[in-house]
Amino acid sequence: MxxxxxxxxxxxxxxxxxxxxxxxxxxxxxxxxxxxxxxxxxxxxxxxxxxxxxxxxxxxxxxxxxxxxxxxxxxxxxxxxxxxxxxxxxxxxxxxxxxxxxxxxxxxxxxxxxxxxxxxxxxxxxxxxxxxxxxxxxxxxxxxxxxxxxxxxxxxxxxxxxxxxxxxxxxxxxxxxxxxxxxxxxxxxxxxxxxxxxxxxxxxxLTLEENIGRTIKEAKANQKNPIEEVLQLLGGFTLFSGKVIDIERQTDGGFVRGTATIEGLDQHKGDNGYLEFQNENLIVKTDHDVLCMTPDLICVLDTETALPMTTEGLRYGARVTVIGIPADEKWRTEKGVEVAGPRYFGYDYDFTPVETLHERQGE
Amino acid sequence: MxxxxxxxxxxxxxxxxxxxxxxxxxxxxxxxxxxxxxxxxxxxxxxxxxxxxxxxxxxxxxxxxxxxxxxxxxxxxxxxxxxxxxxxxxxxxxxxxxxxxxxxxxxxxxxxxxxxxxxxxxxxxxxxxxxxxxxxxxxxxxxxxxxxxxxxxxxxxxxxxxxxxxxxxxxxxxxxxxxxxxxxxxxxxxxxxxxxxxxxxxxxxLTLEENIGRTIKEAKANQKNPIEEVLQLLGGFTLFSGKVIDIERQTDGGFVRGTATIEGLDQHKGDNGYLEFQNENLIVKTDHDVLCMTPDLICVLDTETALPMTTEGLRYGARVTVIGIPADEKWRTEKGVEVAGPRYFGYDYDFTPVETLHERQGE
The missing domain is CATH 3.40.1610.10 (CV3147-like domain)
Incomplete structure (x- = not known):
């Protein structure tokens, strides 16, 4: 206690x-x-x-x-x-x-x-x-x-x-x-x-959340890259970074559903990223590849401050870095994927862990 | 008991x-x-x-x-x-x-x-x-x-x-x-x-309902006019009689709303009656007059058998007699009319008791 x-x-x-x-x-x-x-x-x-x-x-x-x-x-x-x-x-x-x-x-x-x-x-x-x-x-x-x-x-x-x-x-x-x-x-x-x-x-x-918050703060205080520090803490990956150039969003049946389009910058220049959400981020992809899918975690961070952005906080012009984090093993079971995997939300994909998708990207 | x-x-x-x-x-x-x-x-x-x-x-x-x-x-x-x-x-x-x-x-x-x-x-x-x-x-x-x-x-x-x-x-x-x-x-x-x-x-x-049922049955057994007998029991009036020639009905938000058009027969020949309902009958009128309005009771009876017809039981071609019955005095108070009177249901009428409307018809 x-x-x-x-x-x-x-x-x-x-x-x-x-x-x-x-x-x-x-x-x-x-x-x-x-x-x-x-x-x-x-x-x-x-x-x-x-x-x-x-x-x-x-x-x-x-x-x-x-x-x-x-x-x-x-x-x-x-x-x-x-x-x-x-x-x-x-x-x-x-x-x-x-x-x-x-x-x-x-x-x-x-x-x-x-x-x-x-x-x-x-x-x-x-x-x-x-x-x-x-x-x-x-x-x-x-x-x-x-x-x-x-x-x-x-x-x-x-x-x-x-x-x-x-x-x-x-x-x-x-x-x-x-x-x-x-x-x-x-x-x-x-x-x-x-x-x-x-x-x-x-x-x-709650302890993990507190550690994430502290890690971001301390990285900034120590002039380290806060996104890198967070990824290390959580075992996650940078999926896409760029500038938000379009957001469609509808409130419907108690949910906010939509898509944000991100124009790639730096290593993603020339590519577009598409983030789809229903209250939470469900899937992120480019024109060629799926980068991460539910139930794995897709988080949008402000590229400068590393502070997380909610779907309703996304604005045109925002510089964002989208990261992917492996979900808890409880979500990666057959039942977990059935309850909260891509097909439940209407996507015609078999669930593939973010680390596997990330490895394929590297090939 | x-x-x-x-x-x-x-x-x-x-x-x-x-x-x-x-x-x-x-x-x-x-x-x-x-x-x-x-x-x-x-x-x-x-x-x-x-x-x-x-x-x-x-x-x-x-x-x-x-x-x-x-x-x-x-x-x-x-x-x-x-x-x-x-x-x-x-x-x-x-x-x-x-x-x-x-x-x-x-x-x-x-x-x-x-x-x-x-x-x-x-x-x-x-x-x-x-x-x-x-x-x-x-x-x-x-x-x-x-x-x-x-x-x-x-x-x-x-x-x-x-x-x-x-x-x-x-x-x-x-x-x-x-x-x-x-x-x-x-x-x-x-x-x-x-x-x-x-x-x-x-x-x-419940006792009144039982009496209504018995009255209709006994009138038929004794070759009396069951509608007349029911009107006498309830202090009601015949408002309109004729043949159903059109029904519009929609189920919407847990309610059935609609209108039935009745082509007049006998003393109503040449006139049309319009019955408007939201689950229950709310208002009945002709092209010239309002005949009865909520909270007073508007009941549709089969002209032959005097049996009551529900709004969902109304069919094209049915011979019907529409009767009006004064509501309980509790409904005719200011609060009663506010809660269940014509304006609550969107009709631009002041509540007028069926007996008053009926008297005007006779003039």
């Missing part, structure tokens, strides 16, 4: 946005939520997964909805408390800790804010090791943990407890309710006991 | 479809559900509202959704039980009785089936004295009873407990969830104590 204060949050916000692969919410929003809660309530206890008791009730928390909406509709924090209390009523058990469901600017830090407000610890792990657009795209789901009972709560005071026969139904009904509630809501979801958390989670995501 | 068996259900089905003003579900579906439950469990206790204790918990039950969908997706009964048990968990109280929320072929008889399955009595009353398309259009709502906590349950095993800040939010979220769940779901809604039921209900709706 260690404490998370404002300095840790500052670093986590950067790392979370990077692992958020374009989605997971604006890191500024998440940081402000966590800052405010920590200022009012003090630092938060971060629990290593190995420190949890098998019978403890742990409830992940997250915002659901299109990130473009979330930017304009900053959650108040009250809806998170409301969702948690409703779920305690339903489970008829006290919740011992919360944890993130995914990495992302908002979704790594909302649970920190919730932990501060409730006085609960936060578990150092999550259900993706990255961000994904749909509720069932979590390692909890791969391990057979039930998505529901889940609670949705909005900032107006509305809440709904869903009991669904499976994760697809939870996604469908929760998404429809989210749209009616104004495009983004707070979720308390995938309630688990400690044993399930140990079996089904990605470990130490 | 008296018992409701299959003979009573037979009559209630007819009267319920008539008071259902075109909506409230197919009487055949409702009758079959109630028959099956009564065959398995025996007759159901019907409680007069004056027999309820003030502190008893009473929970109305209903199907929600477009009636055209309901016809193809006959409820299994299990979802009703599921919804009821979920709500008992939420309220943390035993439910003492159920009651209909509205009159209608399905929605008067689903609570009878539920009462048979659960062994609970059913209260002789409802929240409309007719049918209406939206959740907040009930006298319970006019009296300030909260729509939620409510439970939605579908035949697949999905359920949702909603806690909403007001009835409009309940309608919005429940409607969206209903659409995703296949267009019709079972609701347990507007939980009340006995005192609230006494203050906010329309009394003796």
């Amino acid at each position: 260690r404490l998370i204060g404002k300095e840790e949050v500052e670093n986590i916000a950067i790392g979370a946005a990077l692992l958020g692969t374009g989605g997971g919410g604006d890191p500024f929003v998440g940081k402000m939520m966590a800052f405010q809660a920590i200022e009012e309530q003090g630092p938060v206890e971060l629990l290593d997964i190995t420190e949890i008791n098998d019978e403890d009730v742990i409830v992940p928390s997250a915002m659901m909805g299109a990130p473009t909406v979330l930017v304009e509709k900053i959650p108040s924090g009250d809806e998170a408390l409301e969702a948690f209390h409703s779920l305690e009523d339903v489970l008829n058990k006290k919740i011992k800790a919360t944890m993130p469901i995914e990495a992302g600017g908002v979704n790594s830090l909302l649970p920190v804010a919730l932990a501060a407000s409730t006085g609960l610890p936060i578990v150092d792990g999550d259900g993706m090791g990255r961000a994904f657009p749909e509720l069932q795209m979590v390692t909890f789901y791969l391990n057979g943990v039930s998505t529901t009972p889940m609670v949705l709560a909005d900032e107006k005071g509305n809440s709904a407890v869903l009991n669904m026969v499976n994760g697809e139904w939870a996604e469908k009904i929760a998404r429809a309710a989210t749209m009616e509630m104004g495009g983004s809501v707070m979720n308390a979801i995938y309630p688990m006991n400690g044993r399930q958390v140990k079996d089904a989670s990605i470990y130490r995501t | 008296r018992l409701i068996g299959k003979e009573e259900v037979e009559n209630i089905a007819i009267g319920a479809a008539l008071l259902g003003t075109g909506g409230g579900g197919d009487p055949f579906v409702g009758k079959m559900m109630a028959f099956q439950a009564i065959e398995e469990q025996g007759p159901v206790e019907l409680l007069d509202i004056t027999e309820i204790n003030d502190e008893d918990v009473i929970v109305p039950s209903a199907m929600m959704g477009a009636p055209t969908v309901l016809v193809e997706k006959i409820p299994s009964g299990d979802e009703a039980l599921e919804a009821f048990h979920s709500l008992e968990d939420v309220l943390n109280k035993k439910i003492k009785a159920t009651m209909p929320i509205e009159a209608g072929g399905v929605n008067s008889l689903l609570p009878v089936a539920l009462a048979a399955s659960t062994g609970l009595p059913i209260v002789d009353g409802d929240g409309m004295g007719r049918a209406f398309p939206e959740l907040q259009m009930v006298t319970f709502y006019l009296n300030g009873v909260s729509t939620t906590p409510m439970v939605l349950a579908d035949e697949k095993g999905n359920s949702a407990v909603l806690n909403m800040v007001n009835g409009e939010w309940a309608e919005k979220i429940a409607r969206a969830a209903t659409m995703e769940m296949g267009g019709s779901v079972m609701n347990a809604i507007y939980p009340m104590n006995g005192r609230q039921v006494k203050d906010a209900s329309i009394y003796r709706t």
Whole structure:
């Protein structure tokens, strides 16, 4: 157990946005939520997964909805408390800790804010090791943990407890309710006991995020190349670098879908890169080759500052470096690829690991 | 208290479809559900509202959704039980009785089936004295009873407990969830104590429905005009009679909206009647005059048999008599007209009682 204060949050916000692969919410929003809660309530206890008791009730928390909406509709924090209390009523058990469901600017830090407000610890792990657009795209789901009972709560005071026969139904009904509630809501979801958390989670995501943030900061302070340092930390690859020359983006059914076109610079001069996303970056390719595909992580960094850019933060003219990071092994299983691989999103590709694609590029 | 068996259900089905003003579900579906439950469990206790204790918990039950969908997706009964048990968990109280929320072929008889399955009595009353398309259009709502906590349950095993800040939010979220769940779901809604039921209900709706059914049957047996007999029982008026020559109908957002055109016969020869509906009949007019408007009841009867026709049962060529019946006084208050009057549905008319409109016709 260690404490998370404002300095840790500052670093986590950067790392979370990077692992958020374009989605997971604006890191500024998440940081402000966590800052405010920590200022009012003090630092938060971060629990290593190995420190949890098998019978403890742990409830992940997250915002659901299109990130473009979330930017304009900053959650108040009250809806998170409301969702948690409703779920305690339903489970008829006290919740011992919360944890993130995914990495992302908002979704790594909302649970920190919730932990501060409730006085609960936060578990150092999550259900993706990255961000994904749909509720069932979590390692909890791969391990057979039930998505529901889940609670949705909005900032107006509305809440709904869903009991669904499976994760697809939870996604469908929760998404429809989210749209009616104004495009983004707070979720308390995938309630688990400690044993399930140990079996089904990605470990130490918050610590990794903090390390990413610190690595980028320290590289800059020490005049090192921050992108190189991050790639070394994460075992990743530079996929493409250049200038954003076109962005198509539509908000539709609770998702932001689109494509960014990047004109190659330096070693990619003369080539175009195409980044396709649904809340998160799903695939990046050139006119000749696929460079990286979901569930591997595709992150867009500002070429100068190495700071991660969300899909809604992408602007015409931005100088960007697209990096690829191998996903956790849980995502590279048959079931993982079925749930969150390229074919699920309608791409006619067999999943190929980014390291294999990168090797082929080198040939 | 008296018992409701299959003979009573037979009559209630007819009267319920008539008071259902075109909506409230197919009487055949409702009758079959109630028959099956009564065959398995025996007759159901019907409680007069004056027999309820003030502190008893009473929970109305209903199907929600477009009636055209309901016809193809006959409820299994299990979802009703599921919804009821979920709500008992939420309220943390035993439910003492159920009651209909509205009159209608399905929605008067689903609570009878539920009462048979659960062994609970059913209260002789409802929240409309007719049918209406939206959740907040009930006298319970006019009296300030909260729509939620409510439970939605579908035949697949999905359920949702909603806690909403007001009835409009309940309608919005429940409607969206209903659409995703296949267009019709079972609701347990507007939980009340006995005192609230006494203050906010329309009394003796099931008994009135039974009388309507019996009156039509007996008139036929005694070679009397069944329509005249029904009008006398209900204090209603013949508005228009003729042949259906056109029907436009669209299922949209959980509602069936449309217009039927009726070519006048007999005393209406040379005139056309226009019947506009949203699940229920909302307005009927000719080229010159409005004949009856919501919240007053507009019912379409088969001219030969006097049997009520639902909006989805209307067919080209059908010989129909449209009758108008004054709504309960609760609907003719300022609040009643605001919630379910012509302007709510987008018609630019001040509500005028059917008896006034009828008098003007006679001048």
